[in-house]
Amino acid sequence: MSAEDDSSKRPAQATIATGAAVLLVSLSSLSYFKAMAATATLPILSKIIRAIEITINTSMDFGTLAMTNDVAGQATIDPLSGQLRIDGKGGLALAGGAPRAGRVQVKGAPMAVNVSVEANNVQLTNGSTFLTVNNFNFLTANGGPQVTVTPTGPGDGIILSVGASIQTRPGQLTGTYTGSNRIFANYQ
């Protein structure tokens, strides 16, 4: 083989060498790609929580209250006993009706639920004048206007009693006074 032949072969060798290099790179890429194609199973978690549902089972009723003296008076419904307690100032007396605490049913998941009243003071009106109801309490006489409960009863529900105090003023006129307070229930 002549020198020229040798020289004419070099490019071919170089090409082969280059081709080998390309092949190596290609193989390397294949190898790398193969390594990254490993599969993994990832968990997808989803926790469904029952929607909170609040239902008013019983409205609050202070019964019939007679103003026995023309002075300010207060009567309180105990949420625990459902009994009406009148202050000892002599301004009010129970004259009939059926006083009762309010009853609220909260249904939801067995998780902590915050139950609260919208306003600490609400006005009841007879259409021409008003009186005030305040001192809202859940469950007990000192339960306060906000309570945290966990619905764990039948049907994932819990019953809460609600009491409050009614305030009458001197000169309070006869009438049926009505009003409302909104009760909220939220998951904590």
Place this chain on the structure above:
Amino acid sequence: MKKDKKILMAGAAMVALSPMVAKSVLADSEPIQARALILQAVDISELASLDFGTFSVGATGGNIVLNPVAADVVQPGTVNQIGASSPNDAKINIKAAIGFPIVVAVATPTITLTANAGADTMKVSNFNIDTDAGGTNQVITLAAATETAMIGATLTVPGSAVAGSYTANFTVNANYQ
């Protein structure tokens, strides 16, 4: 690799969104109603005092009876109304809730009238509220926001009564039964 990232990101987004959606709907509220029937304080006021008028008395005395309904009478005796004197029942005005029974009561069944600086006395008794036999306690149910009631009584005049202007006060209470 990019494809895997997209899947993972989508998964993460779902996990993040899930609690947000739940929190926005997992709350509820309802209004609770409150009710009270209030009966205003009973108010009574005097419209007329109990007035037995002017009379003369003889040796045996007698009684003057003021009836809430029937005519006033002077019972047999030696008591004689004089001239234009006009005895009249007491009259009270009552304000209270309509339709609820009210007990109206004379606090003391017998009242002593005095005259001449307390030196002479006469007795008033047998109070009757609203009717001639109503007695000292009467249950009245108003049909209107304001009503009146008459109160009568009997003045016992002894034959020994001394001339004078005899006066006293008596108390009437009213409240829901």
